Amino acid sequence: MFSMARERSGDTYKEYTTLQQRLDRRKQDLDTLIQRREAFVKTKDDVTAGIRKTFAKTRELLDLKEQSLVSHIERRTQREMESLDSFIASERQEIEKREEIFQDLVNDLQRNDGGGNCDAEKFIQELRLNDLQPLPKVPFIEAKSHDEDVIDCVTRLQICTVRFVEDNAPNSKLVNKVLVVFDDDPRACNIKDIAVLGGEVYVVIMTDFANRRVKALCGEGGNLPQRKHKLDMKHGPWGVTKISDFEVAVTVPEEKKIVFMRVLDDMHVRKTVKTKRKYCGIASLADGTFAVCCEDHPSVDILNMDGQFMKDLSKYYACMFKAPSSICATASKSLAVTDSVFKCVMIISKDGELLTTKPSTADSLKSAVAVACDASGHVFVVDNVDSNVIMVDEEVSSAVASDVAKGKVNTPTAVGLDNAGRLYIADDKFLMVFKITY
Known part of the structure; x- marks a missing residue:
């Protein structure tokens, strides 16, 4: 008792x-x-x-x-x-x-x-x-x-605009930053896209359009850079997407091709496939295909691993796109596509149906040059005019957004994510990649 x-x-x-x-x-x-x-x-x-x-x-x-x-x-x-x-x-x-x-x-x-x-x-x-x-x-x-x-x-005369942003995201934190400029770069960097490989060796892959190079910053445990690699190309590379922990695919618009590269002890080309259009943005999909977008001939297409055309997602929605430049797969297996003319990100289904626009007109951006998505349904949009990286929710219809890079970057041009959800943001002014948690 x-x-x-x-x-x-x-x-x-x-x-x-x-x-x-x-x-x-x-x-x-x-x-x-x-x-x-x-x-x-x-x-x-x-x-x-x-x-x-x-x-x-x-x-x-x-x-x-x-x-x-x-x-x-x-x-x-x-x-x-x-x-x-x-x-x-x-x-x-x-x-x-x-x-x-x-x-x-x-x-x-x-x-x-x-x-x-x-x-x-x-x-x-x-x-x-x-x-x-x-x-x-x-x-x-x-x-x-x-x-x-x-x-x-x-x-x-447009002096300024006022925007109320809901504090719906944790405070972002700058972890570290590393130089993306190499000693023998002939021109100032212009990083168009970023992919992060997270195997035994941690690798950040970047496409430097101005210097016509694909660059890699390598390290163990996320400590960058312990090694630097580069692969020179005839024309400027644009989009890059992760295929595996040691391989990426890179678009070269001027040559109408996709280059498959491996990053192990060095960086080398495994194969090259031709395409019918000057594709810029690229995203690998779970079924082994690619979603690609083209600014020159506004479209969003699906290609197989050999670069062969399978489907035009903008065929019946041609008015949707004016200049699609960046693309990624979302957590719900849809596609997020930036349009530099409409200055927004369009979320579309794999059938090409427009699901929603981020941000909406009520919360418009000054530009939309790059996009990345995480596993939690967040969509990150790069606004290089307003020096912002805006985070919006893929599912929520609200236009409310949070700036996760405020005060941390000056002229962002590209964004990528690693397996842990950390952001990597390329900055054209400081010629650095900023690693940010949010």
């Missing part, structure tokens, strides 16, 4: 401890929420102050422009008026002189000929009528065209 009471007392204490821990966690969450609220208010104040400062500067610039234009008109008008007044005064003097000469000629004619025939040639010569200068043209100010210029300028 005593032991049962003791056992119940122990269970009660355990339940009490569990409840206490839950209450403590709840209190901590509440404290965190209060801190975020304070940070939100501060952010609001900072953004509001920034907007006011921006518009104040814009008003100052507009005022200066107004003063400059008015001063220009006044100065130009003053010069033109002075020139006209000088010409008019000179002409008046000349007219008075010619009138006196004319009257003297008439008097001489009356005295000598008594009203005989007039010697017109003599009059013209004496009055110097052939020396008359043409009257100057009065300048004309096209007020209407100036109004149109001003209206057009104001219409095109």
Whole structure:
């Protein structure tokens, strides 16, 4: 009996401890929420102050422009008026002189000929009528065209936009960053795509379009780079996708081909297949096929491992795409395709049906140049104009997005994920790959 009471007392204490821990966690969450609220208010104040400062500067610039234009008109008008007044005064003097000469000629004619025939040639010569200068043209100010210029300028004036972003993602953390520039690169890097191989050797594969190279950063346990490899190509490589822990497929648009590469102790070409279009983005699918997209001839196609055409997903939805440049498979086995003209990511089924658009018009991007998807249904979109990498949910229809690279990158161009879900973001300004957890 005593032991049962003791056992119940122990269970009660355990339940009490569990409840206490839950209450403590709840209190901590509440404290965190209060801190975020304070940070939100501060952010609001900072953004509001920034907007006011921006518009104040814009008003100052507009005022200066107004003063400059008015001063220009006044100065130009003053010069033109002075020139006209000088010409008019000179002409008046000349007219008075010619009138006196004319009257003297008439008097001489009356005295000598008594009203005989007039010697017109003599009059013209004496009055110097052939020396008359043409009257100057009065300048004309096209007020209407100036109004149109001003209206057009104001219409095109986009100072800033305001966007509320829900804090629906964990805070991202910069783990490390490594240089992607090699000592013998002839040009500045332009990384188009990234794939991460996670076998015994950890390898980050990148396509450097500007230097016409496929680059690899290798290391063990994620420590990069312990080794660097490169494979030079005749034309710039674009898309890259993982096939296995030691093999990738790379698109070369200008040559209309897909190159299969192995990365073991070095990097070498295993085989090359020809394609019918200049494909840029590429994604390997679970059934052993590829999904590829083409900017030159806007389309999304399915190819087999030999590069043979199997299906055109945009055949019945041609209006969907204007410039598809990057593609990846999603967690639900759909496809995410970036369109650099529409500036969004389109989620489509394997039959080509448009499922949703990310982000929607309510939360639009300045650009959409690359995309990657993780196993949890998150879609990562690279906006290199706004220096963002936006994370959205594949399934949720809401336009709410989170910027997982805010303050960490400057000009992102490509994004990739490893098996652990860590992000690898190429930055064109710093010429680095940033490894980020979220």
